[in-house]
Structure formats: structure tokens, C-alpha cells
Amino acid sequence: MTTTPLRALNRIELQVDLNYEVAGPGADFIFNVHAARTPSQSLSAERLVLTPAVVSRTHTDPGTGNRYLRVHAAPGTLQLSYAVTVDLMHRRSDPAQLDEVPIDQLPPEVLGYLYPSRYCQSDRLLTLASHEFGALKPGYARVQAIRDWVHGHATFTSHSTNSNTSALDTLIDRVGVCRDFAHLMIALCRAMSIPARYATGTDYGADPTLGPPDFQAYVEVYLGDGWYIFDPSGTAIPMGFVRFGTGRDAADVAFATFFGSVKSHRPTVRALAVEDATQGWVRPHHCTDALSTDGGPATAPGG
């Protein structure tokens, strides 16, 4: 398999602001809004401020690299302001070279992504997936066909779903947001015995008619020797995604999980692409290469 590694190609200046009203007697938060550090995503100028300046605990999950921030907040307002400069240098591969990996050859840590999860009930979809995709040639192209099927079988409609919505709902209701497209695609991949995981971060290049920049959910599928990005919602430019977390589904990597009575305001997300020819930084753009956030040796980019 050929891989075209690269040095930093995209620089994103990211700013996230979250605002909550905490009712008595206080509430616990688990945030996953730190950008992840991965071989293809390096960070600088990172700053996270909580107002009021409550005690917080952070830890990085050794399996996924997700960075979690825990806060116990007293009643009143809680604001979280996060800024970071993100350099992206995806590993790029030729889709034609990316095969599905037989189950007995998968890395052990990947096996968990074969199983059904809360919002991705792949165990119900074995027959459907086999019927729709079983005759296709295994490999990246088949996963792309699953992505296209999901994209064609649901309509993106803001606020059409809620936090209980699962892949089965989306299959029936045929409507959703990026989270729902991701869950359905993951469920179908797993139903075909292809490991798939849920990734969160920030979008880039999304159609402004869909609203201001926002958090984004997308999919990573294990093919060849790593995890490759897919965007079944088709709303943004995958190359510009800044990754926060990966998990089995939205249950694992909500940008904010809270315990207690909390009113949340709409988050504010800003993602600016820095262009600088002298640095080799270009705007994220659609490309035909397969993109991985797993990293690998840096080299000159393709398309």
C-alpha cells in the first residue's frame, strides 16, 4: 500500500465558547472540547479559561487520546472559553489501495468498534447491510458506497432530532443532523464487520445556510493500516475538521456531558483557516485522497 505523508498543510485558529446556567445544588460537567493531539494534528497557543475559575481535573484517555475536563460547578453561571491553533497534516492514502482488514488480522484495540453501541445498533442491521452492500467489492470503495447510501437516504435538517435519536430512528425517519448521519453510517459499517468509530470536532467550510460554524460529528473507518475520515452528512470539508474525540458513538464523546440541572446556551464556535504560502498552509479543500488522522511519515501532499 502506498501512502503519501506530508508536513503541516492546514492551520486552523479555533475558538470555542460555552455558557451554562447551573441550578442548585450545583452540577458536574465532563467536557471533551480540547483538540486531540495526534500524529496528524499538533497544537499550539492552547488556552482554556473557566469563569468562575472553578477547580477542574483533566485526563487523557490512553486508548483514544481524548482529553476530558471535569468540573464541579456551583449554582450560577459557568463559562468555558477555549482557544487553540491547530496544525493539520493528515496522512493521505490512495483509496484504491485501502482494503478491508480480515477480523483475525485487526489490531486488538480496534475490535471494540465492531460491536453495536447505544446509537449504532448494528446488530439489527446485518440483513439490511448484507442486502445493500454484500455484493460490492470489499475495500474503501465499498465504505464510500455505504457513506453515499446514508447520504442519499436522509435529509439534513437542523434541530430535527434529539440526543436520544439513534441509527434505527434515522433509518426510519430519514432526517437528521451530522450526528445522525454518522451513527447510521457507523452502524452499517459494523453490520458489515468493518470497524467504525464516531469522531467529533469542529466543522469547516460548512454551507452558511446551515447556520454558523458548529461542532461536527463524522466517521472514522478502519481500513488498510489506519482510521480514515468519512463525512456522511456531506455538509463540510473533511480536511478542515479539527478532531476533539473519538468513541463508540455520541455517548462517549459528547462535547459536554452534565449531571445535574443545567441550562445550556448555544455554543459559539469559530474556525479560521490561515493561508500562508511561505509556510505551505492552504485552505482545507475537498480532495480525492483518503485522509487519516492517525498520522504516519510526513511528506508532500497529493490533490
Added chain:
Amino acid sequence: MTTTPLRALNRIELQVDLNYEVAGPGADFIFNVHAARTPSQSLSAERLVLTPAVVSRTHTDPGTGNRYLRVHAAPGTLQLSYAVTVDLMHRRSDPAQLDEVPIDQLPPEVLGYLYPSRYCQSDRLLTLASHEFGALKPGYARVQAIRDWVHGHATFTSHSTNSNTSALDTLIDRVGVCRDFAHLMIALCRAMSIPARYATGTDYGADPTLGPPDFQAYVEVYLGDGWYIFDPSGTAIPMGFVRFGTGRDAADVAFATFFGSVKSHRPTVRALAVEDATQGWVRPHHCTDALSTDGGPATAPGG
């Protein structure tokens, strides 16, 4: 908190036999039938034989200690025969001393067990759990109340459910097997922000009218400084459980997951308790102590 550690109290001689018919073009299996090695569960005389003698790969998950065996089987018969001698020395604690742990003080690796999973849709049960258990004093006794509620709200009926059955189904249908009782209890604990996980292994002391010895699913809840065993099905003697695996729910730790066309015969499980006063080995029995498989310093047992 007081803890009464102990040396090996129970010895179980375990024998598991699995039989499959694999159709063309072959199938992949992921087994989780090895007994786990934990501070409170030590193994000897372990032997696993596959017939035919196909190549297999084993790995131990670093997070859970689960031992997975992968096999790619050709069409025909596949038999797995596993035998092991298991010495159990549960850590025992006084239930009155076991508190629920505030979210901001939970060990990071425990957080994942707060979230909903495929068969434990705790996100749908927040109001129900709060209504039923919110007024109870936090601690082991509240978890015991959840266990008793589940035990009282469903009837154990062999073969009444299937592999798609979830906690929500059990709440409605009020019938199930040990797997279903476990899923419902886990979902309710998580809905109360109490970490709970699914444990599998072999039963011991189950009422023979429920059938021959079998695999068992039960619950571990994080309280005080460790994971404690609960048996919401009430069908067996928890002290005699041999643990195979722990996970988010049955999706993670099926004793056998297969990919391909496979016909499975009913598994055979034998669990013999060895009694020997000179060794201090007694038959597993019901006791009022809280039992943990996490281990801790060994000392003389309580009741």
C-alpha cells in the same frame, strides 16, 4: 472504610465446551471464555483446546483484563474445550461503609461506565430513576434498592428474550434472563450517575430447575474504592461466579461473537466447588458482605 481482605476461600473446577457448525466460506470467532486474572481470581491448570487445531490469536485487553481469543474457522465443525482451576478470594467490604463516589472524584477509567450503551439506554431513564430512587440515601444500600427493584419488576423465564433485547424492552415486557436483569440494573444505576458495568462468567449454585449450569451475566457497580458484585437475577450465588469479562454491556463481552454463517449448539458448562478445610476452601454461599473482584490485600473472611 474498612475492608476485610482474605486468602483463597473458594476453589472452582471449571469446564466449558462449545460446539459449532461453520458454513462456507468459513467464519471468524471472537471468544471471551477465558477466566480473567484479577487480584481476587487466580488460575491454575488452564487448558484450551480447539478442534480442529486451527490457528488462534489471544490478547488481553489492558483496560479490563478481558482475554479474547480470535479464530478463523474453515467450514465444518469447530469445538472449543476449556478447563481451568479458579481460586477466588474476593475482597469483602462492609456495605454500610461503601459510598457512591462524586463524579469529579471517579477514577478516569471508570467514567465510560456512566454513559448509555447498546442494551443499557440510561439516557431514557433519568426521570424514572430519579422518581424511584432519587429520595433514597446514596450508597451501597441505594444500589441494593435498585437491584431489588429490578429483581421485583421482571420474572426470570428461560428463552424469553434474544440477543437484541435491551433494558427498555425488559422494563416493558417484565421478563428475561440474567443478561436482561443485568442490563436493566446497569441502565438504572447509570441513570443515577452511578458507574455500572456488565460482567460475564459462570454461575454457581443456580436453581437446577432453571436448567444445567450455564454462563451467567451479572453486574459490577463502582462504590467506595472498587467494583462490587450484584446479581439482579437472583438465580445464583455471587461468591461462586467465575469472571470471564467485564464491559459496557453484552455487546462487549459475549462469550462468543461470530462473523459468518454459524450454527451453534448449546454450550456445556460445569462448575464444581472443591471443599477442603485444610486449605480453607469452602463452598460458595450467600453472604451479607459486599464482594469485589478487584482484589486488595488478602485476609481472613467474614460471613
Added chain:
Amino acid sequence: MTTTPLRALNRIELQVDLNYEVAGPGADFIFNVHAARTPSQSLSAERLVLTPAVVSRTHTDPGTGNRYLRVHAAPGTLQLSYAVTVDLMHRRSDPAQLDEVPIDQLPPEVLGYLYPSRYCQSDRLLTLASHEFGALKPGYARVQAIRDWVHGHATFTSHSTNSNTSALDTLIDRVGVCRDFAHLMIALCRAMSIPARYATGTDYGADPTLGPPDFQAYVEVYLGDGWYIFDPSGTAIPMGFVRFGTGRDAADVAFATFFGSVKSHRPTVRALAVEDATQGWVRPHHCTDALSTDGGPATAPGG
């Protein structure tokens, strides 16, 4: 069984206003907003105005007495204004005298109300119902116990549910509006082989903190020799309900069903009780008698 018939006891002046925006190419409406004519509910000064004055067709269902109005509306605004004076003279019975009716003695036209329907999946609730209510003495008191159980197992919260919400959802989510309480009670009655149907109309005496007067959904259960009113939501005064329709569940008697692209504004409902001692008209009030809208000979009221 003793029955205390009565002459008109309550007079309600009712006014309903509905407003819609119809998109191209037009839409079809089926309204069920006419008050029903029943032996215990007589109408006068009835007036229904559609603006614009589109052609409409009305029919009265021979089985239920429901009055349906069909309209094909062109794009633009559609207003429906309905006013009626309703005289109520419920048949009243002593609850202690009302027995459940054996299945082989039910009137044929009642049998359909034993079966599960879209939002009342009684076929899933046989075990639950038997477990919760099977040991109670059959009769009105048992139905009242079902009503109280539903009332105690969910919390009334405006806008907490939608038109897809079913009895199973309410059992899990423990929250809803009058429609949801009604569906759950109906499902549980049917699971006990007690005929139950869904009734719609207008509320009266509802707590103003729940919002302005509104449409109301409640339950009628077949006991003794007729259908008796129950209000599991506990939000209003059953004696003041004006009945529009009865059916299997909300699917049958939505006050408005539309086909096409329609934006609906919040309906306006006004229900005024006329008090006049010379006529014998009193304000609707809570009472301990069982109330039936089936009618029967009119006579002096009880409590």
C-alpha cells in the same frame, strides 16, 4: 346496578379558533372539532365558519358519532371558527356497582377496544399489567387503580412529547401531556382485557399554570353497561369535558389531521360555564360518581 339519571346540569359556551398557513399546492384537512351529539350532550347555537369559505364535507361516523369535516384548502390562510352551546347531563353511577364485563358478554361493537392500537401497545404490557393489577378486585375500583398508577408514574410537562409518542414511550420516559397519560391508561386497561377508548374534547377547570384552556384527551372505559370517563392526567374537571370524538387512540380523533404542507398556529379554545340556579345549571366540579357520556334517562344529579 343503580343509575341516577339527570337533566341538564352543566352548560358550557364553547369557542374554538384554528389558524393555518397552507403551502402550495394546497392541502387536505380532516377536522374533528364538532362537539358530539350524545344522549348526555346536547347542542344548540352551533356555528362553524371557514375563512375563506371553502367547500367542505361533513359526515357523522355511525359507530362513534364522531363528526368529521373535510376541507381541501388552496394555498394561503385557512381559519376555522367554531362556536356551540353544550348542555351536559352525564349519566351518573355508583362506582361500587360498576363491574368489569366478561369478554363473552361484551357488546360486539365494544370488542375493537380490547385490541392494541398505534399508540396503545397493550400487547406488550400483558405481564406488566397482570403483575401490577392482576391481584386487585375487578371492577371500577381496579380501573381507578390503573388510572392512579398512570397518574403517579408520569409527570405532566407541557410540550414534552410529540405526535409519535406512544404508551411505551411514556412508560419509559415518565413524562407527557394529557394525550400520553390517556394512551398509557388505555394500553394498561386493554392489557387487562378491559375495553378502553380515547376521547377528545375540551378541558374545563384546568390549572391556569398549565396554560390557557386547550383541547383535552381523556379515557373512557367500558364498565357495567356503558362507557365511563377517567382523567389520568388529573389536570381538569371531567364533568366539564365537552366531547368531540372517541376512537382507538389519537390516530382516530385528532382535532385536525392534514395532508400536505401546513403550518399551524396554536389553537384558541374558550370554555365558559354558565351558572343559573333557575335552570339547574351548576359549574362542573369534581364528584365521586362515575360519569358516563352514553346517556340514559335524565334525573336529578347526585354529588
Added chain:
Amino acid sequence: MTTTPLRALNRIELQVDLNYEVAGPGADFIFNVHAARTPSQSLSAERLVLTPAVVSRTHTDPGTGNRYLRVHAAPGTLQLSYAVTVDLMHRRSDPAQLDEVPIDQLPPEVLGYLYPSRYCQSDRLLTLASHEFGALKPGYARVQAIRDWVHGHATFTSHSTNSNTSALDTLIDRVGVCRDFAHLMIALCRAMSIPARYATGTDYGADPTLGPPDFQAYVEVYLGDGWYIFDPSGTAIPMGFVRFGTGRDAADVAFATFFGSVKSHRPTVRALAVEDATQGWVRPHHCTDALSTDGGPATAPGG
């Protein structure tokens, strides 16, 4: 619209045997195993025997013509043996002449078949149906396209589903029996605002590899001026269906509904076609005409 009426074309000799074991304290049965009398289906030599000879009550539903038999059975065995000679003379129409009927022109008694029911949750399928069938030309051909879609999106597998299985399940699981195919097709028709109902009876000409002759569930859709037969399971010859009942879905017209503890044996169904050129009786066969059981003037058959 042209209609080709006909005189009796097919004669079926039908024999149905049902066997139950009733546990204490007895059970109630509602049977719907009498063949219906319709303009296109006439009966002779009808005989129904219950053993033991318990008291029974029959009634014919005025809306549907369904014939219900109620029995209260004591503990012990209950056998029902039913025999009838059925003459079929379907109304036949040219599919090209059968239009969908605008909602405001539907006969009032047909409206109820637009609404969702227990196993046909059309309210969840509006988007899916519109996406799949919205662009097709309205009429019989569009309904046939819905029928073909259902037939192509699920696999007939005996015993793959149960009495709780609904159209949404079939859409996900892609497997079922004739009942499930019928429910899904009905739900999709209603989601397109096309009235559809569930019909039960006996199959004829089914592939013997699917098992012995059995009860059959199929679909009737309101088009033009009547209800027309569709068989989405594709397992039998529609011309040979003997109709027992029609309803909203399987909840309304189970061949046997029981209340109490009952063990049922597999029913025995025999359906013999009588061929007699002198009478004009031919074997039921596949044909391209649209077939209605509503009747109409009898005349010579087409293909």
C-alpha cells in the same frame, strides 16, 4: 373506468382445524375464521363444529362484514373444525384505469384506513415514502411500485417474527412472513395518503417449500371505486385467497385472539380448487387484472 364483471370463476373447498389446550380457570376466544360473505365471495355447505360443544356467540361487523365467534372455554381441550365451499367471482379492473382518490372524495368509511395503526406506523414513514414514491405517477402503478419495493426489501423466512413485530421492525430487520410484508406495505400506502387495509384468509398455490397451506395475510388498497388485492409477500396466488376478515392491521383480524392461559397447536388448513369446465370453474392463477373482493356485476372473466 372499465370494469369486467364475472360470474363464479373459482370454487375452493376449504377446511380449517384448530386445536387448543386451555389451562385453568378457562379462557375466552374471539375467532375470525369464518369466510366473509361479499359480493365476490359466496358460501355454501358451511359447517363449524366446536368440541366440546361449548356455547358460542357470533356476530357480523356491519362495517367490514367480518364474522366473529366468541367462546368461553373451560379448562381442557378445545377444537374448532370449519368447512365451507367458497365461490369466488372477483371484480376485475384494468389497472391502468384505477386512480388514487383525492382525500376529500374518499367515502367516509374509508378514512380510517388512512391513519396509523398498531403494526403500521405510517406516521413515522412520511419522509421515507415521499422520498421513495413521491415522484411516481399516482395510481395503481404507484401502489404496485410500493408493493414491489416491500417485496424487494424483505426476505420471506418462516418463524422469523412474532406477534409484536411491526412495519418499523420489518423495515429494519428486512425479514418476515406474509403478515409483516402486509404491514409494511400498508404503512407505506397510508404514508402516501392512500387508504390501505389488512386482509386475512387462506393462501392458495403457495410454494410447498414454504410449508403446508396456511392462513394468509395480504393487503387491500382503495383505488378508483373499490378495494383491490395486493400480495406483497409474493408467496401465493391472489385469485385463490379466501377472505376471512379485513381491518386496520393484524390486531383487528387475528384468526384467533385469546384471553387466558392457552396452548395452541399448529392450525391445519386445506384449500382445494375445484375445476369444472361445465361450471366455468378454473384453478386460481396469476393474472394482470386488478382484483377486487368488493364485487360488482358478474360477467365473463378476462385473463
